Amino acid sequence: AAGLTLNDGVVIDEHARTSDPAIVAAGDCASKYISRYGRRVRLECVPGATDQAKLAAATLCGKSKSAVSLPWFWSDQYDLKLQIAGLNTGYDEVVLSGDPTRDRDFSCFYLRGGELLAADCINRPRDFMFSKRAITQQLPVDRAELMLGGLARS
Template sequence: VVGVGVLPNVELARDAGLAVENGIVVDEHGRTDDPRIFAAGDCANHYDARYGTRIRLECVANALEHAKAIAGAICGKQKPISALPWFWSDQYDLKLQIAGLSTGHDEVVLRGNPADGRSFACFYLADGRLIAADCVNRPKEFMFSKRAITQELSPDRALLADPDTPLISLLQTPARSAP
């Protein structure tokens, strides 16, 4: 397996005098240091409050989230870039799905058996809170992870690892108002 990264095309931004650091530096609305210029997608490096760091992601979901934030900013409806990073790759009969960023994790909880290489999930926690998951042929675990990370859950580790525990039972449900 060879992983090949992509260098962001920042020459135009650099020539225009915009801040460039692992991409074009933007705020949480996609705005560069020139308030009249926005940048989105693979070339844009924004601050992610969830992970407490600047990130530049090379994925479709990120580009779409940037576009929404920029459109809102242009229309005067400021809504920060906040989508959870997620990725996928199909490798023959294996589907790898990744939710969140595992940087900074201090614990890993396994669900399934990675030794068989066919179907398992690795949940990454930081201070007990779920921050990322790598799922191989585990779409339910992937969908659970996206929701749980967004909800900033600190799931019970034993239940998270137990394949007989329905993961949906670990999610927060919105309070219902009385009829």
């Protein structure tokens, strides 16, 4: 009813502004473009909503700053902790650390052109923390180290 641009949610820019610069949006309804993944997404998760709320508040207070935060997610399923860093879209290679058919802890690392895009980590918080940092800072990764999991990293 407000006449805002919609595209799988309310379209926002890097400052959480909608197509009407007097209106901001944040949370599950907000659709933002993430250049690393080359597409617009709605991040339906607590970290995404928190980051967008801070950005929207800063914009409303006239302290407009842009922030590109890494999408990340988690879920506890009984004794399994699933932690996801990044979005596993557009990858051309998957590196598996651990054996999901045998172990209760393993990680899947998603790469595109050798660059780490995302990681799905099951009961491997060290892999998750490394992945968040490596993806955010676009650090080079070594496939052999990824296969070893957190053991080869500092």
